Amino acid sequence: xxxLLYITYSNFNKVSxxxxxxxxxxxxxxxxxxxxxxxISGQEDRNLQINKVIDGFKEKKPDFCYIEPPSEMIFSKxxxxxxxxxxxxxxxxxxxxxxxxxxxPINMFYAELSGLSKIKIRIKQQIQKITEKRxxxxxxxxxxxxxxxxxxxxxxxxxxxxxxxxxxxxxxxxSNFCTLKKDTVPKAIYVGGISKGYGTDLLINTFKQLNQDExxxxxxxxxxxxxxxxxxxxxxxxxxxxxxxxxGDDLVNYYQMSDIALLPINSKDPYHNKAVSxxxxxxxxxxxxxxxxxxxxxxxxxKHYDIGFxxxxxxxxxxxxxxxxIITDSKMYLKFQRNIISAIVKENLWIHRxxxxxxxxxxxxxxxxxx
Numbered sequence: 001x002x003x004l005l006y007i008t009y010s011n012f013n014k015v016s017x018x019x020x021x022x023x024x025x026x027x028x029x030x031x032x033x034x035x036x037x038x039x040i041s042g043q044e045d046r047n048l049q050i051n052k053v054i055d056g057f058k059e060k061k062p063d064f065c066y067i068e069p070p071s072e073m074i075f076s077k078x079x080x081x082x083x084x085x086x087x088x089x090x091x092x093x094x095x096x097x098x099x100x101x102x103x104x105p106i107n108m109f110y111a112e113l114s115g116l117s118k119i120k121i122r123i124k125q126q127i128q129k130i131t132e133k134r135x136x137x138x139x140x141x142x143x144x145x146x147x148x149x150x151x152x153x154x155x156x157x158x159x160x161x162x163x164x165x166x167x168x169x170x171x172x173x174x175s176n177f178c179t180l181k182k183d184t185v186p187k188a189i190y191v192g193g194i195s196k197g198y199g200t201d202l203l204i205n206t207f208k209q210l211n212q213d214e215x216x217x218x219x220x221x222x223x224x225x226x227x228x229x230x231x232x233x234x235x236x237x238x239x240x241x242x243x244x245x246x247x248g249d250d251l252v253n254y255y256q257m258s259d260i261a262l263l264p265i266n267s268k269d270p271y272h273n274k275a276v277s278x279x280x281x282x283x284x285x286x287x288x289x290x291x292x293x294x295x296x297x298x299x300x301x302x303k304h305y306d307i308g309f310x311x312x313x314x315x316x317x318x319x320x321x322x323x324x325x326i327i328t329d330s331k332m333y334l335k336f337q338r339n340i341i342s343a344i345v346k347e348n349l350w351i352h353r354x355x356x357x358x359x360x361x362x363x364x365x366x367x368x369x370x371x
Contacts, residue, residue, distance in 0.1 A: 003036040004358070005053065005062040005091070007082070009070040011042040021278050022098075022163055023068040029354035030066075038062055040082075050078045054085055064361035065093040067139075073099070073128045083138040092364035094141035094357060096161060102128040103152055104271055140364045143357075145276040146297035152274070159360060162301070163278040164350040168255075169287035169341060185215055186327040189258035189288070191222040191251065191279050194231045197272065199264030199293060202316055204236065206264070210320045211240045217323055220254050222246055255286040259333075260308075260326055263292035267314055273297060284344055289336035291322045305343040307336050 008023040023041075030037055038056070040049045065086055069075075075083075086093050102125040135142075136155060143161035144150040150158040194200045207219050218240045221233075225245040228234055233243070244254055261283035265272045273296040280298050283290055290308030292298060299310040309322035326333055 001034055001036050002063040002358075003038060003060070004030060004361075005038045005040070005065040005086070006030060006068075007040045007065065008068040009041070009043065010068070011044070013042075025164065025166075025350045026066075026068065026354055026357075029350040030358075032351055033354055033358060035358070046076070047078045050082050054082060057085065057089060061089045061091055063091070064358075064365060065091050066357050066361070067093065067095045069095065069098055071099045072124065073102070073131050074124070075131065080134075083135075087138040090368050092140050092361045092368065093138065094143060094361055095135060095139045096143040097145075097149065097153070100149060100152070100274075101271060141360055146274055146300075148274040148297050159356075161353060161356065162276045163281045164348050164353045165281035165285040165344045166349065167344060168252075168285040169337075169344075185218050186259045187218045187220055187257060188260045188262050188291075188323060189220040189222065189254060189283075190262045190264065191282070192277075194223055194227050194233055197266050197269050199266050199314070200231075200233065202266075202293070202314055202319060203262065203264040204233070204241075206316045206320045206323070207238070207240060209316060210323065211238070215240045217327055218242065220244060220258055222251065222254060255282075255288070258286070258288060260323065261286075261288040261290050262323075263290060263295070263298060264319065265293055265295050265298075267293045267295045267299075269295075276301070281344075281348065284340050284348070287337045287340045289326050289333055289340070291319065291326065293319070305339050307340045307343060 006027060008027070010020040010023040012020075012024050012027065027037075027039070027041075038053060040046070040053060083093070132153070139155075141157050141159060142150075142153065142155045143159050144153070145160070145162050147160050150160060190203060192198050203219070203221075207217070210216055220242050222244045223233075228243060228245065246254065261279075263277070263280060263283075265277075267273065275295075276297050280290070280301065284307065290302055292302055292308065292310050293314050294310050294312060302308050302310050309325065311318040311322055326336070
């Protein structure tokens with residue numbers, strides 16, 4: 001049995017946001033393969049964990065290693081010691097680039113911050129740029145959420161490894177198209193942050209227009225409570241709007257009562273055009289047809305599998321029309337649902353991502369053994 005060293009910085013006791021969901025789901029998928037897994041996770045006693053693993057190399061080194069880094073891409077001396085040791089022992093190592101905000105101008109994301117806060121972020125970005133170069137010495141495969149993201153890095157061995165989904169639709173009500181019932185108003189769900197970049201304004205204005213004369217579609221808006229209380233969204237009071245503060249398993253009921261899912265992200269944002277949200281695959285996990293703005297990387301996925309509508313612009317009118325098309329055409333809705341289920345089952349489960357990682361690492365291992 002091969003041994004995988006899995007390095008992550010997430011605390012598996014607190015799995016809520018996209019940044020922690022991915023490492024945890026991959027860990028569960030790795031456990032379903034024929035592997036012995038050595039796990040380094042979280043920040044608690046991290047140096048102790050690392051030292052214990054390095055000491056274990058004296059008896060047997062792992063066959064390969066996979067790393068899910070922290071969002072800020074800043075590593076400790078012990079982390080670098082481990083990376084160097086793995087490289088010295090010729091342990092094939094792959095690394096997923098979670099975030100790459102530092103590749104873009106600071107004012108693109110932090111324009112409203114004070115001068116001192118911006119200075120701190122600039123210092124952090126410089127560390128991240130240095131880290132990017134240092135990693136090239138120790139990593140054999142770099143993974144990115146999309147091809148568009150991979151293109152802005154100069155590493156020689158780059159591969160695409162987007163998020164994945166689950167077959168949660170098997171236990172939901174989505175087996176039948178229920179939005180055409182005369183006594184039922186369709187429900188759309190949005191799960192995410194509150195900002196212009198995430199498309200909050202577009203979303204609210206779209207539903208204002210859509211429900212101007214009568215309520216044609218309700219909106220379940222899921223966000224963090226603290227973020228909501230510091231936003232203008234708290235001033236809105238519409239009969240079609242339901243603000244929810246939930247995460248993890250508490251979201252299940254809201255997904256199951258929804259009919260479509262929304263990705264209103266600002267497509268003019270260069271970062272979001274290269275990112276792939278875990279939420280896209282979470283929506284797919286409940287077989288929810290999707291309406292999205294034309295953010296490049298996610299739009300490619302939606303169009304490739306034909307699982308919803310991608311608008312041509314950030315137009316509120318166009319976004320609303322796309323919603324109406326899906327909720328008023330049962331044949332189209334069912335087609336999207338069937339395509340979603342097929343896409344998930346055939347090649348977009350977490351087990352598929354885990355298998356790809358192990359396959360790629362084994363290729364590197366074979367090359368090392370030949371040398």
